[in-house]
Amino acid sequence: MTPYVVLSSILFTIGCVGVLTRRNAIVVFMCVELMLNASNLALVAFAKQNGNLDGQIAAFFVMVVAAAEVVVGLAIIMTIFRTRRSASVDDASLLKY
Amino acid sequence: MTTFWILSPIIVLAALGILFVRKAVHAALLLAVVMIGLALLYLTLQAPFLFAVQIIVYTGAILMLFLFVLMLVGVDASDSVVETIKGQRGMAIIAGLLLGVVLVLGLSQMSLGAVTGLDTANANGNVEALADIMFSRYVFAFEVTSTLLITAAVGAMVLAHRERLDPKPTQADLAAQRMQDYAASGKHPGNLPTPGVFARHNAVDTPALLPDGTASETSVSRVLAARGTVRSAPAMAEDVAGVEKQLGSAPHAGRDASAPATTEEEAPAT
Numbered sequence: 001m002t003p004y005v006v007l008s009s010i011l012f013t014i015g016c017v018g019v020l021t022r023r024n025a026i027v028v029f030m031c032v033e034l035m036l037n038a039s040n041l042a043l044v045a046f047a048k049q050n051g052n053l054d055g056q057i058a059a060f061f062v063m064v065v066a067a068a069e070v071v072v073g074l075a076i077i078m079t080i081f082r083t084r085r086s087a088s089v090d091d092a093s094l095l096k097y
Numbered sequence: 098m099t100t101f102w103i104l105s106p107i108i109v110l111a112a113l114g115i116l117f118v119r120k121a122v123h124a125a126l127l128l129a130v131v132m133i134g135l136a137l138l139y140l141t142l143q144a145p146f147l148f149a150v151q152i153i154v155y156t157g158a159i160l161m162l163f164l165f166v167l168m169l170v171g172v173d174a175s176d177s178v179v180e181t182i183k184g185q186r187g188m189a190i191i192a193g194l195l196l197g198v199v200l201v202l203g204l205s206q207m208s209l210g211a212v213t214g215l216d217t218a219n220a221n222g223n224v225e226a227l228a229d230i231m232f233s234r235y236v237f238a239f240e241v242t243s244t245l246l247i248t249a250a251v252g253a254m255v256l257a258h259r260e261r262l263d264p265k266p267t268q269a270d271l272a273a274q275r276m277q278d279y280a281a282s283g284k285h286p287g288n289l290p291t292p293g294v295f296a297r298h299n300a301v302d303t304p305a306l307l308p309d310g311t312a313s314e315t316s317v318s319r320v321l322a323a324r325g326t327v328r329s330a331p332a333m334a335e336d337v338a339g340v341e342k343q344l345g346s347a348p349h350a351g352r353d354a355s356a357p358a359t360t361e362e363e364a365p366a367t
Binding site for chain 1: 125135146147163170200201205207208209212213217218235238242245246253259
Protein backbone atom coordinates (compact mmCIF):
# COMPACT_ATOMS: atom_id res chain seq x y z
CA MET A 1 0.00 0.00 0.00
CA THR A 2 3.02 2.30 0.41
CA PRO A 3 3.10 3.38 -3.29
CA TYR A 4 -0.53 4.53 -3.05
CA VAL A 5 0.20 6.63 0.02
CA VAL A 6 3.32 8.09 -1.60
CA LEU A 7 1.32 8.97 -4.74
CA SER A 8 -1.31 10.59 -2.53
CA SER A 9 1.34 12.68 -0.77
CA ILE A 10 2.86 13.76 -4.12
CA LEU A 11 -0.58 14.89 -5.34
CA PHE A 12 -1.16 16.72 -2.07
CA THR A 13 2.15 18.54 -2.43
CA ILE A 14 1.37 19.54 -6.01
CA GLY A 15 -1.99 20.88 -4.83
CA CYS A 16 -0.28 22.88 -2.06
CA VAL A 17 2.22 24.45 -4.45
CA GLY A 18 -0.61 25.26 -6.85
CA VAL A 19 -2.61 27.04 -4.17
CA LEU A 20 0.46 29.08 -3.22
CA THR A 21 1.64 30.02 -6.71
CA ARG A 22 -1.36 30.36 -9.02
CA ARG A 23 -3.21 33.69 -9.18
CA ASN A 24 -6.45 32.75 -10.91
CA ALA A 25 -9.07 32.02 -8.23
CA ILE A 26 -10.59 29.18 -10.26
CA VAL A 27 -7.25 27.41 -10.69
CA VAL A 28 -6.56 27.86 -6.97
CA PHE A 29 -9.89 26.17 -6.37
CA MET A 30 -8.95 23.29 -8.67
CA CYS A 31 -5.76 22.82 -6.66
CA VAL A 32 -7.83 22.61 -3.47
CA GLU A 33 -9.88 19.89 -5.16
CA LEU A 34 -6.63 18.11 -6.04
CA MET A 35 -5.62 18.12 -2.36
CA LEU A 36 -9.03 16.73 -1.33
CA ASN A 37 -8.66 13.97 -3.92
CA ALA A 38 -5.17 13.14 -2.69
CA SER A 39 -6.48 12.70 0.85
CA ASN A 40 -9.31 10.53 -0.53
CA LEU A 41 -6.79 8.25 -2.18
CA ALA A 42 -4.94 7.83 1.12
CA LEU A 43 -8.22 7.06 2.92
CA VAL A 44 -9.20 4.39 0.41
CA ALA A 45 -5.70 2.89 0.45
CA PHE A 46 -5.76 2.63 4.24
CA ALA A 47 -9.23 1.11 4.10
CA LYS A 48 -7.80 -1.72 2.05
CA GLN A 49 -4.73 -1.95 4.27
CA ASN A 50 -6.78 -2.36 7.43
CA GLY A 51 -9.56 -4.43 5.93
CA ASN A 52 -12.51 -2.30 7.05
CA LEU A 53 -14.71 0.05 5.11
CA ASP A 54 -14.61 3.11 7.41
CA GLY A 55 -11.98 4.71 5.16
CA GLN A 56 -14.24 4.41 2.15
CA ILE A 57 -17.12 5.97 4.08
CA ALA A 58 -14.84 8.86 5.07
CA ALA A 59 -13.79 9.32 1.44
CA PHE A 60 -17.46 9.38 0.43
CA PHE A 61 -18.21 12.12 2.98
CA VAL A 62 -15.19 14.08 1.77
CA MET A 63 -16.65 13.94 -1.74
CA VAL A 64 -20.02 15.21 -0.53
CA VAL A 65 -18.39 18.08 1.36
CA ALA A 66 -16.24 18.87 -1.71
CA ALA A 67 -19.34 19.08 -3.88
CA ALA A 68 -21.03 21.51 -1.45
CA GLU A 69 -17.83 23.52 -1.13
CA VAL A 70 -17.42 23.85 -4.90
CA VAL A 71 -20.99 25.09 -5.29
CA VAL A 72 -20.58 27.85 -2.70
CA GLY A 73 -17.01 28.70 -3.67
CA LEU A 74 -17.75 29.10 -7.34
CA ALA A 75 -20.79 31.24 -6.49
CA ILE A 76 -18.51 33.50 -4.43
CA ILE A 77 -16.00 33.69 -7.30
CA MET A 78 -18.84 34.60 -9.66
CA THR A 79 -20.05 37.35 -7.32
CA ILE A 80 -16.55 38.79 -6.97
CA PHE A 81 -16.09 38.63 -10.73
CA ARG A 82 -19.36 40.48 -11.27
CA THR A 83 -18.35 43.44 -9.10
CA ARG A 84 -14.62 43.45 -9.85
CA ARG A 85 -14.41 42.13 -13.44
CA SER A 86 -11.49 39.91 -12.46
CA ALA A 87 -10.97 36.37 -11.19
CA SER A 88 -7.52 37.05 -9.79
CA VAL A 89 -6.98 36.50 -6.08
CA ASP A 90 -4.71 39.57 -5.94
CA ASP A 91 -7.47 41.96 -6.94
CA ALA A 92 -9.71 41.14 -3.98
CA SER A 93 -7.55 43.04 -1.51
CA LEU A 94 -9.96 45.64 -0.19
CA LEU A 95 -9.79 44.38 3.39
CA LYS A 96 -6.11 45.36 3.51
CA TYR A 97 -6.88 49.07 3.71
CA MET B 98 -0.21 -3.25 -9.24
CA THR B 99 0.44 -2.95 -12.99
CA THR B 100 -2.54 -0.62 -13.24
CA PHE B 101 -1.05 1.53 -10.53
CA TRP B 102 2.35 1.85 -12.22
CA ILE B 103 0.69 2.73 -15.54
CA LEU B 104 -1.75 5.22 -14.03
CA SER B 105 0.41 6.98 -11.46
CA PRO B 106 2.84 8.64 -13.94
CA ILE B 107 -0.14 9.87 -15.96
CA ILE B 108 -1.81 11.25 -12.83
CA VAL B 109 1.36 12.96 -11.57
CA LEU B 110 2.13 14.47 -14.98
CA ALA B 111 -1.43 15.78 -15.35
CA ALA B 112 -1.30 17.23 -11.83
CA LEU B 113 2.02 18.92 -12.58
CA GLY B 114 0.45 20.25 -15.77
CA ILE B 115 -2.17 22.08 -13.67
CA LEU B 116 0.71 24.05 -12.14
CA PHE B 117 2.26 25.04 -15.43
CA VAL B 118 -0.49 25.61 -18.02
CA ARG B 119 -1.48 29.23 -18.40
CA LYS B 120 -5.10 28.81 -19.44
CA ALA B 121 -7.67 27.83 -16.83
CA VAL B 122 -9.55 25.62 -19.31
CA HIS B 123 -6.48 23.46 -19.86
CA ALA B 124 -6.08 23.17 -16.09
CA ALA B 125 -9.70 21.97 -15.84
CA LEU B 126 -9.15 19.33 -18.52
CA LEU B 127 -5.95 18.13 -16.83
CA LEU B 128 -7.87 17.94 -13.56
CA ALA B 129 -10.37 15.69 -15.34
CA VAL B 130 -7.49 13.36 -16.29
CA VAL B 131 -6.40 13.25 -12.63
CA MET B 132 -9.95 12.53 -11.42
CA ILE B 133 -10.51 9.69 -13.89
CA GLY B 134 -7.11 8.22 -13.06
CA LEU B 135 -7.94 8.30 -9.36
CA ALA B 136 -11.31 6.67 -10.08
CA LEU B 137 -9.52 3.79 -11.79
CA LEU B 138 -7.15 3.52 -8.81
CA TYR B 139 -10.19 3.21 -6.52
CA LEU B 140 -11.24 0.26 -8.65
CA THR B 141 -7.90 -1.43 -7.98
CA LEU B 142 -8.34 -0.66 -4.26
CA GLN B 143 -11.57 -2.72 -4.16
CA ALA B 144 -13.84 0.34 -3.98
CA PRO B 145 -16.23 0.03 -6.94
CA PHE B 146 -18.81 2.30 -5.30
CA LEU B 147 -16.30 5.11 -4.87
CA PHE B 148 -15.19 4.55 -8.49
CA ALA B 149 -18.72 5.31 -9.66
CA VAL B 150 -19.16 8.22 -7.23
CA GLN B 151 -15.82 9.72 -8.25
CA ILE B 152 -16.76 9.63 -11.94
CA ILE B 153 -20.30 10.94 -11.36
CA VAL B 154 -19.61 13.58 -8.72
CA TYR B 155 -16.15 14.82 -9.68
CA THR B 156 -15.84 14.50 -13.43
CA GLY B 157 -19.57 14.77 -13.97
CA ALA B 158 -20.74 17.49 -11.61
CA ILE B 159 -17.81 19.40 -10.14
CA LEU B 160 -15.75 19.75 -13.31
CA MET B 161 -18.88 20.69 -15.23
CA LEU B 162 -19.44 23.49 -12.68
CA PHE B 163 -15.83 24.60 -13.11
CA LEU B 164 -16.23 24.72 -16.88
CA PHE B 165 -19.52 26.62 -16.57
CA VAL B 166 -17.92 29.25 -14.35
CA LEU B 167 -14.95 29.48 -16.72
CA MET B 168 -17.40 30.07 -19.54
CA LEU B 169 -19.09 32.89 -17.58
CA VAL B 170 -15.87 34.44 -16.30
CA GLY B 171 -14.22 34.32 -19.70
CA VAL B 172 -11.99 31.69 -21.24
CA ASP B 173 -9.16 34.16 -21.78
CA ALA B 174 -8.86 34.86 -18.03
CA SER B 175 -5.28 33.64 -17.68
CA ASP B 176 -2.83 34.14 -14.84
CA SER B 177 -0.74 37.23 -14.46
CA VAL B 178 2.95 36.54 -14.01
CA VAL B 179 3.50 39.60 -11.78
CA GLU B 180 4.38 38.81 -8.18
CA THR B 181 2.57 40.95 -5.64
CA ILE B 182 4.74 39.71 -2.78
CA LYS B 183 8.40 39.67 -3.72
CA GLY B 184 9.93 36.21 -3.89
CA GLN B 185 6.63 34.55 -3.01
CA ARG B 186 6.71 32.13 -5.94
CA GLY B 187 10.26 30.93 -5.21
CA MET B 188 9.51 30.53 -1.51
CA ALA B 189 6.32 28.61 -2.33
CA ILE B 190 8.18 26.24 -4.64
CA ILE B 191 10.94 25.65 -2.05
CA ALA B 192 8.38 25.06 0.70
CA GLY B 193 6.45 22.70 -1.58
CA LEU B 194 9.59 20.74 -2.46
CA LEU B 195 10.48 20.47 1.23
CA LEU B 196 7.00 19.22 2.11
CA GLY B 197 7.10 16.74 -0.77
CA VAL B 198 10.55 15.40 0.14
CA VAL B 199 9.64 15.03 3.81
CA LEU B 200 6.34 13.30 3.03
CA VAL B 201 7.73 10.97 0.37
CA LEU B 202 10.84 10.01 2.35
CA GLY B 203 8.90 9.54 5.56
CA LEU B 204 6.11 7.53 4.00
CA SER B 205 8.37 5.34 1.90
CA GLN B 206 10.41 4.31 4.93
CA MET B 207 7.31 3.43 6.92
CA SER B 208 6.34 -0.25 6.85
CA LEU B 209 2.60 -0.84 6.85
CA GLY B 210 2.74 -4.59 7.31
CA ALA B 211 0.69 -7.13 5.42
CA VAL B 212 -2.33 -5.90 3.51
CA THR B 213 -5.52 -7.25 5.07
CA GLY B 214 -7.61 -6.70 1.94
CA LEU B 215 -11.35 -6.09 1.75
CA ASP B 216 -12.38 -9.57 0.61
CA THR B 217 -14.15 -10.40 3.89
CA ALA B 218 -15.65 -6.92 4.28
CA ASN B 219 -16.87 -6.92 0.67
CA ALA B 220 -18.14 -10.49 0.85
CA ASN B 221 -21.78 -9.48 0.27
CA GLY B 222 -20.88 -6.76 -2.19
CA ASN B 223 -19.18 -3.42 -1.67
CA VAL B 224 -22.30 -1.28 -1.95
CA GLU B 225 -24.25 -3.42 0.54
CA ALA B 226 -21.40 -3.35 3.04
CA LEU B 227 -21.05 0.43 2.72
CA ALA B 228 -24.80 0.89 3.14
CA ASP B 229 -24.73 -1.29 6.27
CA ILE B 230 -22.11 0.96 7.88
CA MET B 231 -23.47 4.27 6.60
CA PHE B 232 -27.02 3.71 7.84
CA SER B 233 -26.00 2.31 11.20
CA ARG B 234 -22.82 3.78 12.64
CA TYR B 235 -22.63 6.88 10.44
CA VAL B 236 -26.32 7.66 10.17
CA PHE B 237 -25.96 10.94 12.10
CA ALA B 238 -23.16 12.11 9.80
CA PHE B 239 -25.34 11.15 6.85
CA GLU B 240 -28.21 13.30 8.14
CA VAL B 241 -25.86 16.22 8.80
CA THR B 242 -24.68 15.85 5.20
CA SER B 243 -28.21 16.52 3.98
CA THR B 244 -28.28 19.75 6.02
CA LEU B 245 -24.96 20.73 4.50
CA LEU B 246 -26.19 20.11 0.95
CA ILE B 247 -29.34 22.18 1.50
CA THR B 248 -27.29 24.99 3.03
CA ALA B 249 -24.90 24.92 0.07
CA ALA B 250 -27.75 25.04 -2.45
CA VAL B 251 -29.48 27.92 -0.67
CA GLY B 252 -26.18 29.74 -0.24
CA ALA B 253 -25.35 29.45 -3.92
CA MET B 254 -28.79 30.77 -4.82
CA VAL B 255 -28.44 33.73 -2.44
CA LEU B 256 -24.99 34.54 -3.81
CA ALA B 257 -26.02 34.23 -7.44
CA HIS B 258 -29.23 36.23 -7.06
CA ARG B 259 -29.08 39.88 -8.02
CA GLU B 260 -31.81 42.34 -7.13
CA ARG B 261 -32.80 44.65 -9.98
CA LEU B 262 -32.45 48.23 -8.70
CA ASP B 263 -33.86 50.16 -11.68
CA PRO B 264 -36.95 49.20 -13.70
CA LYS B 265 -36.40 47.07 -16.77
CA PRO B 266 -36.30 49.30 -19.89
CA THR B 267 -39.24 48.68 -22.16
CA GLN B 268 -39.06 48.42 -25.94
CA ALA B 269 -40.22 52.04 -26.27
CA ASP B 270 -37.44 53.21 -23.94
CA LEU B 271 -34.85 51.31 -25.95
CA ALA B 272 -36.11 52.80 -29.23
CA ALA B 273 -36.02 56.33 -27.77
CA GLN B 274 -32.50 55.69 -26.46
CA ARG B 275 -31.39 54.54 -29.93
CA MET B 276 -32.72 57.70 -31.55
CA GLN B 277 -31.03 59.84 -28.86
CA ASP B 278 -27.73 58.08 -29.56
CA TYR B 279 -28.20 58.75 -33.27
CA ALA B 280 -28.84 62.45 -32.60
CA ALA B 281 -25.92 62.75 -30.18
CA SER B 282 -23.16 60.68 -31.76
CA GLY B 283 -24.48 59.60 -35.15
CA LYS B 284 -24.59 55.93 -34.11
CA HIS B 285 -26.55 53.94 -36.66
CA PRO B 286 -30.01 53.29 -35.16
CA GLY B 287 -30.70 50.17 -37.20
CA ASN B 288 -29.38 46.70 -36.55
CA LEU B 289 -25.68 45.96 -36.94
CA PRO B 290 -24.45 44.46 -40.21
CA THR B 291 -24.41 40.67 -40.12
CA PRO B 292 -21.03 38.97 -40.52
CA GLY B 293 -20.06 37.86 -43.98
CA VAL B 294 -22.21 40.38 -45.87
CA PHE B 295 -20.54 41.01 -49.26
CA ALA B 296 -17.60 38.88 -48.09
CA ARG B 297 -16.58 35.56 -49.56
CA HIS B 298 -17.58 33.55 -46.49
CA ASN B 299 -20.64 33.83 -44.33
CA ALA B 300 -18.98 32.46 -41.19
CA VAL B 301 -19.41 34.46 -37.97
CA ASP B 302 -15.69 35.24 -37.80
CA THR B 303 -15.67 36.89 -41.21
CA PRO B 304 -16.27 40.64 -41.01
CA ALA B 305 -18.79 42.17 -43.36
CA LEU B 306 -17.32 44.22 -46.20
CA LEU B 307 -18.60 47.72 -46.71
CA PRO B 308 -19.22 48.80 -50.35
CA ASP B 309 -15.77 50.41 -50.46
CA GLY B 310 -14.07 47.13 -49.55
CA THR B 311 -13.17 47.91 -45.94
CA ALA B 312 -14.13 45.49 -43.20
CA SER B 313 -16.89 46.54 -40.83
CA GLU B 314 -15.74 46.05 -37.22
CA THR B 315 -19.29 46.16 -35.91
CA SER B 316 -20.28 43.04 -37.85
CA VAL B 317 -18.24 40.57 -35.76
CA SER B 318 -18.92 39.69 -32.16
CA ARG B 319 -16.64 41.55 -29.76
CA VAL B 320 -15.86 38.26 -28.02
CA LEU B 321 -14.22 37.00 -31.22
CA ALA B 322 -12.41 40.32 -31.60
CA ALA B 323 -11.10 40.08 -28.02
CA ARG B 324 -9.89 36.53 -28.61
CA GLY B 325 -8.21 37.63 -31.84
CA THR B 326 -9.77 34.91 -33.95
CA VAL B 327 -11.40 37.20 -36.49
CA ARG B 328 -10.57 36.22 -40.06
CA SER B 329 -8.42 38.93 -41.59
CA ALA B 330 -10.11 41.13 -44.14
CA PRO B 331 -7.26 42.18 -46.54
CA ALA B 332 -7.54 39.05 -48.69
CA MET B 333 -11.20 39.79 -49.33
CA ALA B 334 -10.56 43.50 -49.74
CA GLU B 335 -8.12 42.70 -52.55
CA ASP B 336 -10.86 40.80 -54.34
CA VAL B 337 -13.07 43.86 -54.15
CA ALA B 338 -10.21 46.04 -55.40
CA GLY B 339 -9.80 43.73 -58.37
CA VAL B 340 -13.49 43.88 -59.16
CA GLU B 341 -13.45 47.64 -58.86
CA LYS B 342 -10.51 47.81 -61.26
CA GLN B 343 -12.45 45.71 -63.74
CA LEU B 344 -15.43 48.00 -63.40
CA GLY B 345 -13.16 51.02 -63.91
CA SER B 346 -14.30 52.97 -60.90
CA ALA B 347 -11.84 54.63 -58.55
CA PRO B 348 -11.66 53.01 -55.07
CA HIS B 349 -12.60 55.28 -52.21
CA ALA B 350 -11.01 54.53 -48.89
CA GLY B 351 -11.38 55.89 -45.37
CA ARG B 352 -15.05 55.32 -44.89
CA ASP B 353 -16.20 55.13 -41.29
CA ALA B 354 -16.84 51.53 -40.35
CA SER B 355 -20.00 52.33 -38.46
CA ALA B 356 -21.49 54.55 -41.16
CA PRO B 357 -24.53 53.14 -42.93
CA ALA B 358 -23.72 51.37 -46.17
CA THR B 359 -24.28 53.52 -49.22
CA THR B 360 -26.38 52.33 -52.06
CA GLU B 361 -24.96 51.52 -55.47
CA GLU B 362 -26.35 54.68 -57.04
CA GLU B 363 -24.44 56.84 -54.54
CA ALA B 364 -21.12 55.01 -54.84
CA PRO B 365 -19.84 56.36 -58.22
CA ALA B 366 -20.88 59.92 -57.31
CA THR B 367 -18.49 60.11 -54.30
